[in-house]
Amino acid sequence: MTWQRRHVLATDDWSRAEIEQVLDQTGAMVEVLGRPIRRTPALRGRTVILFFAEASTRTRVSFELAAKALSADVTNITASGSSVEKGETLRDTVRTLTALGGDVIVMRHAASGAPYFVAERTDAAVINAGDGWHAHPTQGLLDAYTLRGALGDLDGRRIVIVGDITHSRVARSDIDALVPLGATVTLSGPPTLVPSAWRCGMTPRGTTYEPDLDRALDGADGVIALRLQKERQHAGLLPSIREYAKTWGLSEERVKRMRPEAPVLHPGPMNEGVEIAASVAHGARSLIETQVTNGVAVRMALLYLLAGTPEQVA
Amino acid sequence: MVGIRARGDLIATRLHEAIRRNENVDVPLGSLDITLYRDDLTRIGHAPVVRESVIPFSIDDRIVVLIDDVLFTGRTIRAAMDALVDYGRPRAIRLAVLVDRGHRELPIKADFVGKNVPTNLADDVRVQLIETGGADTVELVQAAAA
Amino acid sequence: MSGLADLERDAAQHGWLVSPGFIDLHAHLREPGFEESETIATGARAALAGGFTTICAMPNTEPAIDSPGLVAEVIARGAAARAARVLPIAAITRGRLGKELADLVELAAAGAVAFSDDGAPVSDGQLFRNALEYARASGRPIFEHSQDLALTADGVMHEGVVSARLGLPGMAAAAEETAIARDLSLARLAGGRLHLSHVSTAGGVELVRRAKSDGLAITAEVTPHHLALTDEWVAGSRAFAWEDGGDRATPYETSTKVNPPLRTASDVRACWAGLMDGTIDAIATDHAPHASTRKDVEFQEAAFGISGFETAVPLLLAGVAAGWGTWDRVVEALTTGPARVLGITLPENDRVVIDPNAAWTCDAAALVSLGKNTPLLGRALIGRVVACAVDGELRFDLTRIAAS
Ligand SMILES: [Zn+2]
Numbered sequence: 001m002t003w004q005r006r007h008v009l010a011t012d013d014w015s016r017a018e019i020e021q022v023l024d025q026t027g028a029m030v031e032v033l034g035r036p037i038r039r040t041p042a043l044r045g046r047t048v049i050l051f052f053a054e055a056s057t058r059t060r061v062s063f064e065l066a067a068k069a070l071s072a073d074v075t076n077i078t079a080s081g082s083s084v085e086k087g088e089t090l091r092d093t094v095r096t097l098t099a100l101g102g103d104v105i106v107m108r109h110a111a112s113g114a115p116y117f118v119a120e121r122t123d124a125a126v127i128n129a130g131d132g133w134h135a136h137p138t139q140g141l142l143d144a145y146t147l148r149g150a151l152g153d154l155d156g157r158r159i160v161i162v163g164d165i166t167h168s169r170v171a172r173s174d175i176d177a178l179v180p181l182g183a184t185v186t187l188s189g190p191p192t193l194v195p196s197a198w199r200c201g202m203t204p205r206g207t208t209y210e211p212d213l214d215r216a217l218d219g220a221d222g223v224i225a226l227r228l229q230k231e232r233q234h235a236g237l238l239p240s241i242r243e244y245a246k247t248w249g250l251s252e253e254r255v256k257r258m259r260p261e262a263p264v265l266h267p268g269p270m271n272e273g274v275e276i277a278a279s280v281a282h283g284a285r286s287l288i289e290t291q292v293t294n295g296v297a298v299r300m301a302l303l304y305l306l307a308g309t310p311e312q313v314a
Numbered sequence: 315m316v317g318i319r320a321r322g323d324l325i326a327t328r329l330h331e332a333i334r335r336n337e338n339v340d341v342p343l344g345s346l347d348i349t350l351y352r353d354d355l356t357r358i359g360h361a362p363v364v365r366e367s368v369i370p371f372s373i374d375d376r377i378v379v380l381i382d383d384v385l386f387t388g389r390t391i392r393a394a395m396d397a398l399v400d401y402g403r404p405r406a407i408r409l410a411v412l413v414d415r416g417h418r419e420l421p422i423k424a425d426f427v428g429k430n431v432p433t434n435l436a437d438d439v440r441v442q443l444i445e446t447g448g449a450d451t452v453e454l455v456q457a458a459a460a
Numbered sequence: 461m462s463g464l465a466d467l468e469r470d471a472a473q474h475g476w477l478v479s480p481g482f483i484d485l486h487a488h489l490r491e492p493g494f495e496e497s498e499t500i501a502t503g504a505r506a507a508l509a510g511g512f513t514t515i516c517a518m519p520n521t522e523p524a525i526d527s528p529g530l531v532a533e534v535i536a537r538g539a540a541a542r543a544a545r546v547l548p549i550a551a552i553t554r555g556r557l558g559k560e561l562a563d564l565v566e567l568a569a570a571g572a573v574a575f576s577d578d579g580a581p582v583s584d585g586q587l588f589r590n591a592l593e594y595a596r597a598s599g600r601p602i603f604e605h606s607q608d609l610a611l612t613a614d615g616v617m618h619e620g621v622v623s624a625r626l627g628l629p630g631m632a633a634a635a636e637e638t639a640i641a642r643d644l645s646l647a648r649l650a651g652g653r654l655h656l657s658h659v660s661t662a663g664g665v666e667l668v669r670r671a672k673s674d675g676l677a678i679t680a681e682v683t684p685h686h687l688a689l690t691d692e693w694v695a696g697s698r699a700f701a702w703e704d705g706g707d708r709a710t711p712y713e714t715s716t717k718v719n720p721p722l723r724t725a726s727d728v729r730a731c732w733a734g735l736m737d738g739t740i741d742a743i744a745t746d747h748a749p750h751a752s753t754r755k756d757v758e759f760q761e762a763a764f765g766i767s768g769f770e771t772a773v774p775l776l777l778a779g780v781a782a783g784w785g786t787w788d789r790v791v792e793a794l795t796t797g798p799a800r801v802l803g804i805t806l807p808e809n810d811r812v813v814i815d816p817n818a819a820w821t822c823d824a825a826a827l828v829s830l831g832k833n834t835p836l837l838g839r840a841l842i843g844r845v846v847a848c849a850v851d852g853e854l855r856f857d858l859t860r861i862a863a864s
Pocket residue numbers: 578579580605657658719720
């Protein structure tokens with residue numbers, strides 16, 4: 001199958017075949033990363049611009065390693081180094097990015113939908129590295145890859161996503177990657193942190209909501225814990241972090257409710273002792289470090305696929 | 315022995331099996347995908363599928379025989395050598411091919427050749443193998459007939 | 461005055477629709493202060509292109525229209541434009557700050573036809589009660605933008621399945637409903653003439669319906685976009701509430717960002733039902749033009765508002781064609797309905813002529829308004845205003861514009 005997409009903004013409209021193609025390419029990239037010399041010449045002469053209008057060392061470094069493993073030239077534009085903080089509009093920034101002549105723009109932005117704005121106004125391919133609460137497609141794909149590696153086929157598997165669903169682009173992109181692969185997703189978390197529509201029976205296709213984490217975990221095939229932003233407490237959405245940890249934190253006891261060997265994932269960075277106990281984060285079921293390696297590989301796969309796409313796909 | 319995907323690796327597997335049967339020697343066997351090392355990637359307009367390379371042994375200080383089906387311009391072999399040295403520093407790299415059809419564009423020469431087949435530049439040499447769902451055949455399709 | 465007679469003869473020949481000129485209770489003309497978005501003159505001309513011969517100008521300008529001098533100035537500039545008749549609405553509170561009442565009696569004497577802090581509700585219940593009571597002395601209605609600000613804090617679109625999917629902060633229907641409930645309670649207590657601006661939710665319509673059946677003398681309006689578009693438009697759908705499928709646009713188009721937000725298809729349905737059974741008295745555009753700089757930004761940063769004068773007729777005709785309402789009732793809600801809200805009689809010699817079958821493309825060049833911020837931009841629409849007469853004078857003539 002020839003790759004047709006020009007941008008990676010969200011995977012909500014991707015077919016199963018497209019997701020599988022990326023995951024298969026990711027497998028080849030994982031092998032490249034295991035070589036003594038982790039650098040192939042595939043994207044020599046191509047420029048990847050990393051535009052991070054919101055701080056995120058982990059994702060930015062992951063993309064940077066991915067681009068360099070393919071020999072692309074990398075230009076970093078971070079919030080502090082650019083004019084974003086000086087009140088420059090996104091429209092102005094797009095003009096600058098276009099003038100820099102990047103082949104691929106990797107962008108992180110606090111506003112949901114900002115990558116669509118940029119993609120409409122530039123010739124470069126755009127990869128969304130996280131926009132507001134909306135999407136973080138490379139995280140969704142790397143989680144799907146990691147779970148597929150641990151569980152084999154995801155058809156009929158049930159994965160729990162627990163935490164602050166409302167404000168989580170990771171949750172949305174995990175759903176958008178896992179459900180097309182045949183998995184079902186059980187969402188769990190405080191009712192104040194789950195979109196009202198999703199609590200009232202109108203959950204996305206392939207998902208359900210179960211506020212009781214113990215019940216959600218019973219017999220599950222894997223769990224993804226989300227990072228809890230501590231400011232949610234100040235916004236009146238949570239009585240206390242302590243109560244959250246007790247009610248929706250992944251403890252060792254809780255994790256045992258899942259099937260034996262069912263893996264534990266977390267997009268990082270973790271608040272150990274809040275959404276996940278240290279013993280779980282570093283325990284036998286944890287794939288959190290594997291996620292980091294797979295993250296570089298999935299980003300290599302996407303950079304490779306996009307940079308190899310014809311300049312103008314109709 | 316390292317076969318170049320896709321087809322060189324199948325020939326390598328056959329040779330490996332023959333050597334094991336006849337000489338009772340188990341030569342380490344790997345396969346190499348050279349897509350990421352192609353020099354025409356940015357020109358072909360779409361991203362060809364990258365397959366996983368499998369080299370489950372160290373190549374440091376060893377003699378590696380690269381195996382492919384057809385030797386033509388030499389560009390595939392150039393890419394394979396670039397890929398191979400990312401795995402280590404072999405003592406020597408040798409090249410074995412089923413068919414050498416000439417028309418080299420790079421200074422590359424095979425060490426072991428099944429058959430030299432003189433061709434015109436525009437001809438097509440098609441290798442079929444049982445493993446790919448055909449019979450074991452090598453077809454020379456001449457440009458005029460193609 | 462040869463215009464009017466010729467117009468009606470022409471219309472009869474072509475099978476065009478003729479009606480009294482439309483009255484728009486709710487328009488933002490942006491002058492003074494935001495002249496790059498619209499001026500009184502451009503707005504009044506755009507109104508005519510949409511069939512509105514009388515428009516009420518909202519006072520959320522810079523400075524806000526909260527003094528008799530400013531009211532007089534709006535009237536003067538409106539008259540000078542010689543387009544649609546411009547009637548000024550004055551602020552309820554000084555500077556629209558929601559702290560102290562503006563001089564409502566003097567403002568009425570200067571020509572203000574109503575009072576509104578539109579864009580912001582009067583959140584302080586006691587102050588709002590005082591406004592309703594005191595405005596009785598002016599004889600003018602209070603137009604209230606009903607929204608509970610605490611419930612909509614960061615909201616940028618309707619809260620529901622679509623906002624959940626897009627990861628955008630929502631504005632729950634309940635934020636409108638609780639505000640309407642409060643406003644109705646206070647109207648019951650204070651008396652006075654309360655008019656509810658841009659009711660957009662099924663729950664809001666139902667509250668108004670019950671209040672009216674209890675005999676409360678209130679009125680309410682709905683916008684054409686809330687009678688046709690849904691929150692799915694924010695996600696890129698371009699299907700009217702009564703359609704399935706259709707083409708798709710890019711999601712997060714800021715032209716779909718409006719307050720009250722585009723709601724669900726069942727809310728649209730309820731708004732039509734309210735319009736048809738008389739719960740809703742008027743259709744008002746909430747014409748909210750914006751310069752591109754305020755819309756060519758991230759969705760969350762963009763200004764609220766749709767440029768609405770010139771697309772009202774095709775949207776309403778489409779709803780009628782879909783069987784969700786009748787044209788006669790739509791015309792009432794654009795003429796006698798709003799006239800009753802204002803307590804005026806219909807201007808006798810205002811006319812609008814509509815070609816209900818005219819197909820046209822709503823592109824930037826076709827729009828008279830400086831505000832090109834409509835999600836209908838670039839779309840083919842059916843139904844167009846052909847001509848308008850104000851006080852018997854032909855002030856808008858599409859055929860002549862096309863010729864020139
Ligand atoms: Zn309003």
